[in-house]
Amino acid sequence: MNAPIRRLSLLVALLFTTLLISTTWxxxxxxxxLDNRAGxxxxxxxxYSRERGAILVGGSPVATSVPSKDAxxxxxxxPSARLYSQVTGYYSFIYGAGGGLEGAEDALLSGQSDxxxxxxxxDLVTGKVPSGASIxxxxxAKAQQAADKALGRQRGAVVALDPxxxxxxAMVSHPQYDPGKLxxxxxxxxERAWKSLDADPGRPSVNxxxxxxxxxxxxxxxxxxxxxxxxxxxxxxxxxxPGPAALDxxxxxxxxxxxxxxxxxxxxxxxLTHALxxxxxxxxxxxxxxxxxxxxxxxxxxxxxxxxxxVPMQVTPSRIPAQLDAPSTAQSAIGQRDVRxxxxxxxxxxxxxxxxxxxxxxxxxxxxxRSDLDIIDKTEPGELSQAVSxxxxxxxxxxxxxxxxxxxxxxxxxxxxxxxxxxxxxxTRPGRPPHAWFTAFAPADNPTIxxxxxxxxxxxxxxxxxxxxxxAPIARKVIEAVLNP
Amino acid sequence: xxxxTSFRPRTRRxxxxxxxxxxxxxxxxxxxxxxxxxxxxxxxxxxxxxxxLLALALGFHLVLRWRAxxxxxxxLPIATLLNGLGLVMIHRLDLARHRTGSExxxxxxxxxxxxxxxIAVGVIIVLRDHRHLRRFTFTAMAVxxxxxxxxxxxxxxxxxxxxxIWIGIGPLSFQPGEVxxxxxxxxxxxYLVQKRxxxxxxxxxxxxxxxxxxxxxxxxxxxxxxxxxxxxxEKDLGSSLMFFGLFVAMLYVAxxxxxxxxxxxxLFCAGAYxxxxxxxxxxxxxxxxxxxxxxxxLAASSQLVTGLxxxxxxxxxxxxxxxxxxxLTPFPDxxxxxxSFGEEIGLIGxxxxxxxxxxxxxxxxxxxxGVRDGFGKLLAVGLSxxxxxxxxxxxxxxxxxxxxxxxxxxxxxxxxxxLLANWSLVxxxxxxxxxxxxxxxxxxxxxxxxxxxxxxxxxx
Numbered sequence: 020m021n022a023p024i025r026r027l028s029l030l031v032a033l034l035f036t037t038l039l040i041s042t043t044w045x046x047x048x049x050x051x052x053l054d055n056r057a058g059x060x061x062x063x064x065x066x067y068s069r070e071r072g073a074i075l076v077g078g079s080p081v082a083t084s085v086p087s088k089d090a091x092x093x094x095x096x097x098p099s100a101r102l103y104s105q106v107t108g109y110y111s112f113i114y115g116a117g118g119g120l121e122g123a124e125d126a127l128l129s130g131q132s133d134x135x136x137x138x139x140x141x142d143l144v145t146g147k148v149p150s151g152a153s154i155x156x157x158x159x160a161k162a163q164q165a166a167d168k169a170l171g172r173q174r175g176a177v178v179a180l181d182p183x184x185x186x187x188x189a190m191v192s193h194p195q196y197d198p199g200k201l202x203x204x205x206x207x208x209x210e211r212a213w214k215s216l217d218a219d220p221g222r223p224s225v226n227x228x229x230x231x232x233x234x235x236x237x238x239x240x241x242x243x244x245x246x247x248x249x250x251x252x253x254x255x256x257x258x259x260x261p262g263p264a265a266l267d268x269x270x271x272x273x274x275x276x277x278x279x280x281x282x283x284x285x286x287x288x289x290x291l292t293h294a295l296x297x298x299x300x301x302x303x304x305x306x307x308x309x310x311x312x313x314x315x316x317x318x319x320x321x322x323x324x325x326x327x328x329x330v331p332m333q334v335t336p337s338r339i340p341a342q343l344d345a346p347s348t349a350q351s352a353i354g355q356r357d358v359r360x361x362x363x364x365x366x367x368x369x370x371x372x373x374x375x376x377x378x379x380x381x382x383x384x385x386x387x388x389r390s391d392l393d394i395i396d397k398t399e400p401g402e403l404s405q406a407v408s409x410x411x412x413x414x415x416x417x418x419x420x421x422x423x424x425x426x427x428x429x430x431x432x433x434x435x436x437x438x439x440x441x442x443x444x445x446x447t448r449p450g451r452p453p454h455a456w457f458t459a460f461a462p463a464d465n466p467t468i469x470x471x472x473x474x475x476x477x478x479x480x481x482x483x484x485x486x487x488x489x490x491a492p493i494a495r496k497v498i499e500a501v502l503n504p
Numbered sequence: 505x506x507x508x509t510s511f512r513p514r515t516r517r518x519x520x521x522x523x524x525x526x527x528x529x530x531x532x533x534x535x536x537x538x539x540x541x542x543x544x545x546x547x548x549x550x551x552x553x554x555x556x557l558l559a560l561a562l563g564f565h566l567v568l569r570w571r572a573x574x575x576x577x578x579x580l581p582i583a584t585l586l587n588g589l590g591l592v593m594i595h596r597l598d599l600a601r602h603r604t605g606s607e608x609x610x611x612x613x614x615x616x617x618x619x620x621x622x623i624a625v626g627v628i629i630v631l632r633d634h635r636h637l638r639r640f641t642f643t644a645m646a647v648x649x650x651x652x653x654x655x656x657x658x659x660x661x662x663x664x665x666x667x668x669i670w671i672g673i674g675p676l677s678f679q680p681g682e683v684x685x686x687x688x689x690x691x692x693x694x695y696l697v698q699k700r701x702x703x704x705x706x707x708x709x710x711x712x713x714x715x716x717x718x719x720x721x722x723x724x725x726x727x728x729x730x731x732x733x734x735x736x737x738e739k740d741l742g743s744s745l746m747f748f749g750l751f752v753a754m755l756y757v758a759x760x761x762x763x764x765x766x767x768x769x770x771l772f773c774a775g776a777y778x779x780x781x782x783x784x785x786x787x788x789x790x791x792x793x794x795x796x797x798x799x800x801x802l803a804a805s806s807q808l809v810t811g812l813x814x815x816x817x818x819x820x821x822x823x824x825x826x827x828x829x830x831x832l833t834p835f836p837d838x839x840x841x842x843x844s845f846g847e848e849i850g851l852i853g854x855x856x857x858x859x860x861x862x863x864x865x866x867x868x869x870x871x872x873x874g875v876r877d878g879f880g881k882l883l884a885v886g887l888s889x890x891x892x893x894x895x896x897x898x899x900x901x902x903x904x905x906x907x908x909x910x911x912x913x914x915x916x917x918x919x920x921x922x923l924l925a926n927w928s929l930v931x932x933x934x935x936x937x938x939x940x941x942x943x944x945x946x947x948x949x950x951x952x953x954x955x956x957x958x959x960x961x962x963x964x
Contacts, residue, residue, distance in 0.1 A: 020881050021873055023757040028869045030753075034896040037860050039855060040902035045815045046851040053816030056797070060810075061817045061829050061847075126734060 045273045050423040064114060067091040071149030072128040074107050074120055074160045082107040082121065087204060095202035096247040101195035102167055105226035106158065106383070108332075108419070109198035113209055117204075118224055120154065120383070123331040127152045127387055134396060138389065152395060153388045154241035162468075165500035166191040168409035169493040173478035175454075176227035176362040181495050182460055184400035185379030187330065187363075188468060192231070196223040209466055216297045227473075229334040234473050237445030238298045238427075238486065240354030242368050245295055245418065247318035248306050250262045254291055256414045262289035266301035268346040275349055278444075278485075284300035295418045296426035298442060300353050307352025312343035315352060321406040325379055330363075330383045337364040346464045355446060364473035368406075372419070373439070373466030378403040420463050426489040428457065430491035432501055434498065436464035440494065442486030452477035457490035461498045466491040468501045516577040517569050523581035524561050531557060531588030534825055541826030556614070557588055560621045565743045568766065571632075572936035572938035576871060579937070582864045584917035585932050587617055587923070590826070593844055594918050600831035604700035605641035607836060609918050616920035623924060634936045638879050641694025648687030649730065650749070651680035656737055681734075681743045682912075682925035684888055686932070692751060693882035695723070696758035700878070701740035725766065727751040738787050742897045744911030748772055749893050753883055754886045758878075787894075788868050806810045807834045811843035811902050822850025837918040838911055842899050860901070861914075865892040868933050884936045887929050894943070 045053070054062050074082040081103045087094035095110040097103070108119025116125045126132035130151035159179070166177035166189045179189035196219075200212035225231050248254040264281030265274040283299035284290040290366055293304035294359055307315060314338050319325075328334040337360040343351060352358040363381060371378040380401040387396040407415070419439035422428045428441040443456030455477050460469035472490040480489050520862035539547030561584045563621070568575050595666040603609065626731040631637070637644075654671050662670040671678050696703070706717050727748060735744035752768030780786045788804050795801050809950045810833045817829065827914045830836040830844035846854045868888025872881045891914055912922040 020757055020760070020878060023760050023883050024869060024872055027753055027757060027885065028866070031862075031865055031869065031892045037905055038858055038896065038899045038903065041900065041905045042815070042858070044856050045812055045903055046818055046846055046854070047820060050819050053813050056813065058806075059813045059817075061833055064829055065817070136853040153763055220559065262632065278749060398877065481751060503509060 024093060035310060039259065057115075063115070064091070066439045067093060067112065069128045069130060070150040071095065071110065072130070072153040072388075072390070074103075075129075075155045075388075077160045078155070079160075081156075082110070086262075087222065089204055091204055092203055095199075097197070097199045097202070100161060100197045100199060102191075103158075104190040104195040104198050104223070105228070107198060108191050109201040111201040111209055111213070113202065113206060114201060114213060114305045119209040119226065119332055120156075121198075122328070123333070124154055124384065125252055127154060134236035134387075134401055138395075139377050144203070144429065148389045153390065153392070155385045155388060156159075156383055157181070157188065158190065158383070159168045159188040159387045159501055161500040162497050163495045164188035165189075165485070166472075166493065167193075167195075169473070169496040170472075171479075173474050173489075174221060174227075175474040175478065175490075176231070177472050177493060178228045178362045178366040178469055178495060179501070180366050180370045180381060181412070181468045182373035182379070185370070185381045185382055186385065186400070187383045189470070190226075190228045190383070190503060192227040194219070194221040196221040218219070219306055225477075226332065227362065228471060229330065229332060231333060231335075231360050233337065233353055233360070233361060233369065234454055234456075234475075235356075235447065236354040236358060236360040236365055237443030237456050238300075238354055239365050239368070239441050239471075240304045240360070240460070241295060241352070242372065242415065242419070242441050243319050243322060244303050244306055244310070244315060244352045245291065245369065246322075246372070246407045246415060247310050248291065249414055250318065250407055251310060251314065253309075254306075256290070256292045256418055258291050259288045259372060260294065260302050261287055261305050262302040263287040263295055264301070266349065266410075268304075269308070269347055270344065271346050275300055275353070277301050292418045292421055295441070296421045298427050303353045304349035306441075307349045308345060310352075312339075312351070314349045315348065316343075316401045320359075320407070321378070321404050322371055323364060323403060323406075324360075326403070328363075328469050329379065329383050332383070334363060334381075335361055337361055340449065348385045354443060362473050363455070363470045363475075364471075365458045366469050368442075369439075369468075369471065370420075370469035371406040372412050372415045373460035373469050374412075375409040378406050383397070405489070416463055419459070423459065427485070427487040428459070428491050430487050431457065431495045431498075433461070433495055433502070436461050436498070436502055437464075438495070439463040439496065440491065442491060444485040447476075453460040453485070454482070456486045456491035457494045459491075461502060468498055472495050472497075511916035513574065514567075514816070515573045517565070520568070520577035520580060521565055523578065524565055524584060525558075527581045527585035527588065528554070528558050528561055530585060531592060534589060534592045535595070537824070538592060538599070538826040540679065541824060542596070542599050548597060553614070557584075560584075560618060564621055565627055565841075567628055570936065571628050572934055574941040574943075575934040575936045576937035576941070578863060578867050579934055582860050582867075583915055583927065584856075585788040586860060588839065588929075589845075590913075590916035590918070591617065591840060593830075593848075593916070596826055596848075597831055597837045597844070599826075600829075613918055613923070614918075617720075617787050617922045617927075619920075620923040620927035624927040627928055627931035628935060631932070631935050634880055634932060634939060635688050635877060635882065637932075638694045638697075641691055641698075644687040644694070645691035648684045649665055649682040650693055651687065652730065652734060652743075654680050679912075679919065680834065681740070682919075683928075684920045685746070685894075686887070686925055686929055686944070689750065689883060689886035689890060690745065692754045693879055693886055696754055697878040697882055699723075700758040703755070703764075704761050721767075724764070724771070728768075728771045731772075734778065735775070735779055735786075737784065737958070739783075740910060741786070741789060741907060742894075742901065742911035745909070746890065747892050747905075748899055750886060750890050753881055753889050754894075757885050758801050759884055763768060764882075789907040789909070793904060796904070801810075806842070808902065808904070808908055810834070811840050815921070816901075818847035818850045818854075821853050822846070822848050822853055824848060838898045838912055839917070840902060841913055841917050842902050845916075858895070861891070861895045864930075867937070871933060871937040871940050875936055876940070880936050880939060884933060884940075887933055891926075891929065918931075947958070 071084040073080040081099050084093040108121040110116045110121045110471050116122045126153045170193050264282045265276040322335045340357040351358050380403045386394045423431050423438045423440045427441040431438050431440050438461040439461045440459030445454040455474040458471040460466040472487045472493045478489045531941040594613050598608050598610050660671045731748035755764045825848050828847040833840045865888045872884030898911050898913045900906040911917050914926040
């Protein structure tokens with residue numbers, strides 16, 4: 020009977036080898052995947068048991084972990100409550116980390132990032148309790164507060180950039196919420212807060228500045244059309260172009276009327292500068308037809324349309340429809356039809372014009388710091404593309420200055436500072452008030468801030484809204500907060 | 505006969521003593537580890553528990569010196585170590601779940617361990633020769649099958665966690681299947697050693713495989729029916745697989761006929777497939793095995809998934825005893841004690857645990873090779889293989905090699921019936937190994953006996 024016993028021993032060896040392989044598979048090969056699976060309470064408990072890094076604005080925390088007396092050693096608090104809700108996002112025991120930097124920079128904040136490997140080894144050796152890295156934001160607290168205050172109870176978003184670097188100086192999306200209610204350790208209250216947040220028709224959890232449903236840009240898109248026209252070499256800022264009360268659209272009986280149903284200049288003609296100054300729909304519709312869809316699309320792409328950026332949160336790419344017939348091209352040239360943008364994208368258009376035509380990569384994290392505030396990693400500004408030549412940028416700047424000086428954007432004037440800007444009023448659908456837009460930069464001769472504002476449904480002004488009246492004053496407040504502190 | 509050398513194997517009892525002390529030391533270090541990690545303090549009852557465990561182990565060791573001095577020196581230390589580590593993990597889970605008073609599982613497990621060791625010692629003392637067990641072949645069958653099917657009896661059978669494998673009398677509950685395992689091995693061994701000739705020799709060849717006669721298929725069919733019955737009526741996939749696998753393996757060893765394996769596998773696969781088609785609880789088990797992360801799977805049970813996540817969190821070196829969260833998994837101290845260990849002592853620790861089982865089984869198989877009588881061979885191989893199969897079913901179940909079933913890990917898992925059965929199993933193996941390693945009487949001694957005036961017939 021010994022021969023079959025020996026063979027049976029082989030079978031036993033095979034059985035146990037299988038077990039060694041299966042345990043290796045789970046605990047080593049696919050361990051990381053299992054750790055990162057949704058609903059892994061162990062990962063959550065582990066991340067709670069160490070001090071999560073803070074999110075800092077100007078050196079003071081807007082999200083920080085403080086020791087708690089319960090089993091989850093630390094509780095996440097948000098000292099500014101709602102002001103930074105869409106920037107920080109939330110850090111919830113039930114719902115995980117998300118909604119903003121808490122989610123996008125989770126690896127750094129929790130200390131799991133590979134960038135922190137060396138430090139983790141040192142901590143292991145020295146026996147120090149590991150903690151996450153803190154991140155310092157590019158946000159200018161004054162600009163953020165000014166934008167928040169100026170937007171008030173209206174739905175919409177404000178983004179401000181430093182055109183020279185791409186650093187995001189303000190990012191506000193209304194309505195907001197209090198992420199502290201989601202990070203509480205009272206799980207019942209957290210669930211209720213989450214449910215009411217989810218059910219809120221204003222959708223406060225959405226960051227309208229970068230990842231909302233996207234907005235039609237309205238007349239602010241005329242900056243892109245003007246850039247394409249000047250770059251084509253066929254037009255200058257003084258070129259006389261047709262500006263009738265209503266532009267006949269080819270292939271259709273429809274027309275493209277001006278806002279006041281009057282011609283934009285004597286003899287149905289206007290200069291390019293004047294067309295931008297008064298935001299002449301028919302002139303820009305005509306320009307769009309002259310340039311064609313491809314040139315418009317190419318110019319928009321140079322400004323960053325279609326790019327999936329991370330700031331580090333995911334930015335929804337702005338878009339122009341792929342197939343455009345002639346009437347749609349004319350409508351797209353004035354920012355109607357199916358052109359859709361994020362407020363960040365429109366701020367990038369202004370910033371590019373301000374920065375001699377160069378688009379800088381927008382970013383929100385200035386540097387990463389250890390718990391003792393030593394800097395580990397610093398974000399270097401990077402160029403994204405050259406949208407227009409410096410000459411075209413200078414011409415566009417002059418045109419935008421006239422908009423604020425004597426055109427539709429006079430509400431953005433600041434004493435002693437030349438502001439360059441462009442208004443927009445975007446039709447959404449019949450019966451719904453239009454969105455009010457304004458994008459600007461200042462000072463015009465040496466720009467240090469570019470801003471884009473959108474106020475949904477005309478905000479408090481309703482149907483009479485147009486960008487110059489509703490959005491321009493908000494932009495002015497933000498610019499003032501940065502330039503005249 | 506001049507080539508015969510008088511080699512006297514050593515008893516190796518001192519090796520056993522050293523290993524036993526080492527095993528107790530490892531358990532105490534683990535216990536200390538848990539105390540320091542959870543309470544940050546030296547556990548006050550360390551000395552009491554330590555001396556208790558040491559007394560039990562040394563008592564067993566002394567009985568072996570007295571009654572089975574040639575017994576295998578590795579089995580007792582391994583069983584002690586596994587039992588002790590299981591106790592530590594159960595104690596650690598008591599702390600994590602904030603159990604107090606009569607809810608505490610570790611003291612109960614300690615009590616059962618003591619009882620189990622005492623019974624095992626009793627087996628060693630009473631059972632002077634394993635061949636005596638052969639007398640109880642058919643008694644063992646009757647009692648074994650009875651115990652296996654006892655949970656189905658109305659009134660005392662209890663349905664716990666979907667499986668009807670428990671009996672309860674008053675507050676006590678007991679899993680008779682564990683004890684039935686040993687009884688059935690005794691029966692199989694006794695029956696097969698008697699019938700092996702007819703089962704192995706008679707028959708005809710078909711496609712190069714020697715097939716048995718139809719009338720000899722009776723026993724395997726009865727075993728198959730019994731295991732399918734366990735699967736269907738007690739909803740216990742693990743026991744079913746184990747009993748049938750055990751029977752086929754022993755049949756193969758007894759007859760050296762591979763056709764039995766083929767027949768067995770065909771029967772088992774057919775039975776399992778039909779059960780899958782007919783019974784929803786089997787289908788759920790299969791779904792949880794193949795796709796535990798599916799919406800339907802998670803809705804049915806997140807136990808397996810939670811266990812997997814625990815093991816993954818343990819990684820290579822584990823969180824350290826007392827520093828993970830094994831309490832998040834349902835049944836972390838019985839069916840899922842392996843994921844609990846995986847999480848806290850890591851892949852490396854888990855490998856060490858599995859290798860302890862490998863060693864234990866290997867010692868058992870070696871015993872079966874060494875022992876001289878057919879009944880002893882079959883008994884040892886059956887007991888060792890049942891242990892191996894049980895480990896495979898349990899660990900394979902929690903690591904998604906096979907569908908998850910409800911069996912306990914020998915020595916580690918919480919449960920009195922399991923401890924009683926496995927300690928007795930080791931006691932029988934120790935007894936057989938003593939026979940296997942005990943030297944035959946010296947030729948001179950025999951010659952002296954033969955030369956004596958009075959004819960003495962030695963039976964041994």
